Amino acid sequence: MISKIKKSFGGKLFIFFLIIGIQPLLFMTAAAYINTNQMISEKINSSIYENVKIVGNLLDSSLETFLNMARFISHSDDVKTLLNKEWSDGFDSRFIDVQKVYKLTNLLTVAHKNEVPVYIVGVKKYNRFSTTDHLPPIYATLKGEIFNQIDMAAKNETIYTQRRFDASKSKDIVLTLGRKICDDASDEILGYVILDIYDEYFDKVLDNVKVFEGNNVYVLDKNGVIITDKQNKNMTGFKFYDEYYNMVMNNEEGKFSCNIQNIDCMAFFTTLPNTGFKMVEIIPSKILYGDKRVIIKSFIIIALIFSLISIGASLFLSKNLSRPINYxxxxxxxxxKGDMDVKFDLKRDDEIGLLGDSFNKMIKKTKDLIDKVYIKQYLLKEAEFKELKSQANPHFIYNTLESINCMARLKDYEGITDMVTALGKFLRYSLNKDSDMVTIKEDIEQVKNYLTIQQIRFGDKIKINFDVDERLYDKKILKFLIQPLVENAIIHGLEPKIGKGFINIKGYIKDDLIVFDIEDDGVGFGRSPKPGFGLGMKNVDKLVKIHYGKEYGLSIPENLDITCVRLTIPNEE
Known part of the structure; x- marks a missing residue:
């Protein structure tokens, strides 16, 4: 179907108009989509960057406030006085100092909306202070990891990432801020101030991140360890994903494609300026660029609509332009196909009209020429056809009369009678000039008359077998096509052979063709000592080609153990 469209004039016009119409449309649609897609992507990326930076700055500012609280407490004279107290100084004196510290911590924490537990742990084990009802066991001994971290910190303060459950508040602690408290004069360590940051604080901050369904936000410390995240809550203390760790830690900000739990995502990250923490927002790509899909669908629908309009217009134009050409x-x-009674009758004043007039003149001249040539060729062909037929009958008659002569010399009167009777039937069939076409059954009967004469000549030397499909009996065939082939098989195949032989006459239908195979086990092609080998076959082949066409005639099948000549003619009703 497609090849027919490509070959036809109308099809080529249609394709041409289609290309002219659709190509610019597709180009403009693609250009508009690319520009729109780029603009939307830039706006989305810019919006997310800004949002992440704003929330990051808010978080950074809050954490810096917590650190300033710890710094203020560590420099407080009242705190240092408390930590320098001895147990022997008396309860009343210690009570007064504790109240001063309470006022200080309350003053610092009351202005903050989030609850932040503050612990002051002195080197002297009885110098302990807590804004909560109790001191967590993890801070009861100075051998804990948090104190080691503070001691090793360059600025006497550290931020320690851990997830710990506060049973008294039923809250998770994810971050601890710690700082040394030193004596001003001797720089001796008097104790430590510790602030615990609850996870709910980060949740409140991260709620300000622009909501995308299925997004997640990670807060990482300076070492790339996850402090908390918005969704999972079970990765605190673990390093960020190995395959993306270097990307985040080695750059101040940026974006990259990633795959988290078999979901394609886009990641946006920034670095908090004060704490050096990293904030990473991860959004599923299908959610992030959902608007782009709507735009893609819109462009596709618009392109399809205009493409259909273009196709319709191309089809209309191509049909109108190609209709007279197709006609x-x-x-x-x-x-x-042989119909010369045609005429181009469309009235047109353009080049197609001139072409139609020239066509009509050409047809008229062609008809006149054919009429002259056809009559001449028909007469020549008919004369050649009759000449070929006349060559077949005398050849056999001469052979038969020679046999009768031999039998007369031998005084075989009964054989002479049978042979003359068979010859009479043969000649009566041959001389019937009503038509050159007979039924296959009639022609097979003529072959049998011929073989009757030959069997009288050769006796039991030749065994004859007929295998003809009865469906062929009523079909028409040209006279004397089968008999010369049988005669050729006997004279040039079986007669020179020493000993007995056979001849098979087969008739069947194959591939909508009528096929006759004449088989014998004689001496084979080219081995006959008798002159005239192949003359009968050439005459038959020529007769078939003159009457039926050049694609029909005789052939010699290969790879057979016996000699076979195959006659092929069309299967006509």
């Missing part, structure tokens, strides 16, 4: 082409096909 003229149809007339030419009719002429090709």
């Amino acid at each position: 003229l082409s149809g007339l030419m096909k009719k002429v090709e």
Whole structure:
């Protein structure tokens, strides 16, 4: 179907108009989509960057406030006085100092909306202070990891990432801020101030991140360890994903594609300026660029609508322009099939009209020429056909009369009678000039008359087998096509052979063709000592080609153990 469209004039016009119409449309649609897609992507990325930075700055500012609280407490004279107290100084004196510290911590924490437990742990084990009801066991001994971290910190303060459950508040602690408290004069360590940051604080901050369904936000410390995240809550203390760790830690900010739990995502990250923490927002790509899909669908629908309009217009134009050409082409096909009574009758004043007039003149001249040539060729062909037929009958008659002569010399009167009777039937069939076409059954009977004469000549030397499909009996065939082939098999195949032989006459239908195979086990092709080998076969082949066409005639099948000549003619009703 497609190849027919490509070959036809109308099809080529249609394809041409289609290309002219759709190509610019597709180009403009693609350009508009690319520009729109780029603009939307830039706006989305810019919006997310800004949002992440704003929330990051808010978080950074809050954490810096907590650190300033710890710094203020560590420099407080009241705190240092408390930590320098001895147990022997008396309860009343210690009570007064504790109240001063309470006022200080309350003053620092009351202005903050989030609850932040503050612990002051002195080197002297009885110097302990807590804004909560109790001191967590993890801070009861100075051998804990948090104190080691503070001691090793360059600025006497550290931020320690851990997830710990506070049973008294039923809250998770994810971050601890710690700082040394030193004596101003001797720089001796008097104790430590510790602030615990609850996870709910980060949740409140991260709620300000622009909501995308299925997004997650991670807060990482300076070492790339996850402090908390918005969704999972079970990765605190673990390093960020190995395959993306270097990307985040080695750059101040940026974005990258990633795959988290078999979901394609986009990641946006920034670095908090004060704490050096990293904030990473991860959003599923299908959610992030959902608006882009709507735009893609819109562009596709618009492109399809205009494409259909373009196709319709191309089809309309190509049909109108190609209709007279197709009409003229149809007339030419009719002429090709032999119909010379055609005429281009469209009234047009353009080049196609001139072409139609020239076609009509050409047909008229062609008809006149054919009429002259056809009559001449028909007469020549008929004369050649009759000449070939006349060559077949005398050849056999001469052979038969020679046999009768031999039998007369031998005084075989009964054989002479049978042979003359068979010869009479043969000649009566041959001399019947009603038609050159007979039924296959009639022609097979003529072959049998011929073989009757030959069997009288050769006796039991030749065994004859007929295998003809009865469906062929009523079909028409040209006279004397089978008999010369049988005669050729006997004279040039079986007669020179020493000993007995056979001849098979087969008739069947194959691939909508009528086929006759004449088989014998004689001396084979080219081995006959008798003159005239192949003359009968050439005459039959020529007769078939003159009457039926050049694609029909005789052939010699290969790879057979016996000699076979195959006659092929069309299967006509």
